[in-house]
Amino acid sequence: MFEVYDLTKVYPGGQGIQGLNLTVHSGEVAALLGPNGAGKTTALQAMAGWLTADRGEARWNGASVAERPDLTKLHMGLMIGEPAPYPYFTGSDYLKLYSKLYSGIDEARIQQTLELVGMSGHQQIKIKKYSTGMKQRIELASALLHRPKLLMLDEPFSGMDIEGRREMTAILRGLVTETGMSVVISSHQVYEIEDWITHAYIIYEGKHVDTASVAQIRESFASVEDYYLNCTAKERGGVA
Numbered sequence: 001m002f003e004v005y006d007l008t009k010v011y012p013g014g015q016g017i018q019g020l021n022l023t024v025h026s027g028e029v030a031a032l033l034g035p036n037g038a039g040k041t042t043a044l045q046a047m048a049g050w051l052t053a054d055r056g057e058a059r060w061n062g063a064s065v066a067e068r069p070d071l072t073k074l075h076m077g078l079m080i081g082e083p084a085p086y087p088y089f090t091g092s093d094y095l096k097l098y099s100k101l102y103s104g105i106d107e108a109r110i111q112q113t114l115e116l117v118g119m120s121g122h123q124q125i126k127i128k129k130y131s132t133g134m135k136q137r138i139e140l141a142s143a144l145l146h147r148p149k150l151l152m153l154d155e156p157f158s159g160m161d162i163e164g165r166r167e168m169t170a171i172l173r174g175l176v177t178e179t180g181m182s183v184v185i186s187s188h189q190v191y192e193i194e195d196w197i198t199h200a201y202i203i204y205e206g207k208h209v210d211t212a213s214v215a216q217i218r219e220s221f222a223s224v225e226d227y228y229l230n231c232t233a234k235e236r237g238g239v240a
């Protein structure tokens with residue numbers, strides 16, 4: 001189980017994330033939803049231990065992620081930041097480089113993972129020739145290489161076409177169902193992910209302002225997007 005208590009990281013300019021509380025059990029998909037600049041990436045970076053929190057903490061099965069960076073490496077797959085940042089590597093080289101971080105990742109695992117994300121046929125091409133969507137696929141492969149128990153994804157579909165997004169969503173949904181992997185995903189395009197998330201966390205102007213399970217949301221709203229718009233309208237002080 002992954003738990004986050006009162007996680008707060010405020011940059012010198014005053015922006016960042018404050019008071020994030022989140023719990024993800026095996027097989028759950030938590031979405032951080034918020035407008036541009038709301039603090040979603042900061043929240044993910046702080047959850048993964050990349051940023052030192054000012055207050056609060058993230059815990060993996062009760063152990064502090066800040067105190068135990070090995071927990072992030074062993075149990076989490078991260079897709080945060082620029083995908084596949086080595087232009088002169090081939091996709092295959094990139095995954096081989098990643099595999100060195102772990103013991104027991106062999107060529108068969110690399111090939112399985114390339115197959116999973118639909119990149120087998122492109123693995124010998126240099127990353128500089130990849131489209132944005134292809135870079136995202138290879139980055140997803142690197143995050144999945146060690147078969148993490150928790151996947152953290154920051155806007156993973158932003159450069160993908162509709163077909164690619166559907167395909168990736170189906171792959172991730174399959175992994176969640178078959179392996180019990182949990183996911184924390186950020187997006188400002190709610191409709192892209194609303195059919196496979198289990199919980200929504202609304203982030204607005206650097207604050208965690210609301211949380212609901214999708215089951216709860218469906219009792220009162222036609223869609224997660226409607227729930228999201230209701231929350232953000234309230235924050236703006238408008239009529240929801």
Ligand SMILES: Nc1ncnc2c1ncn2[C@@H]1O[C@H](COP(=O)(O)OP(=O)(O)OP(=O)(O)O)[C@@H](O)[C@H]1O
Pocket residue numbers: 011012013015016034035036037038039040041042043188
């Ligand atoms: N290193 C930094 N130093 C100072 N301010 C920062 C830093 N990184 C981000 N910010 C600011 O913090 C706020 C939150 O940024 P963040 O990237 O976390 O938001 P986001 O919700 O992920 O946005 P987007 O949807 O556009 O990716 C923004 O106003 C951003 O300009």
